[in-house]
Amino acid sequence: xxxxxxxxxxxxxxxxxxxxxxxxxxxxxxxxxxxxxxxxxxxxxxxxxxxxxxxxxxxxxxxxxxxxxxxx
Numbered sequence: 001x002x003x004x005x006x007x008x009x010x011x012x013x014x015x016x017x018x019x020x021x022x023x024x025x026x027x028x029x030x031x032x033x034x035x036x037x038x039x040x041x042x043x044x045x046x047x048x049x050x051x052x053x054x055x056x057x058x059x060x061x062x063x064x065x066x067x068x069x070x071x072x
Contacts, residue, residue: 008057
């Protein structure tokens with residue numbers, strides 16, 4: 001019996017399906033962004049890359065929680 005994925009990572013399958021890009025690529029993009037604050041990154045993903053708010057928020061939250069903050 002496998003554990004159900006919870007939290008931001010639960011969005012990952014739908015993000016990959018909808019935007020045809022692996023989550024690892026999105027995380028690399030977030031890490032290389034010229035921004036550092038959570039909502040700045042969410043807004044950037046929405047405006048520059050066309051992600052929905054929930055998907056952008058999940059990617060940013062998970063990436064920042066990993067402790068690999070983007071460059072400031």
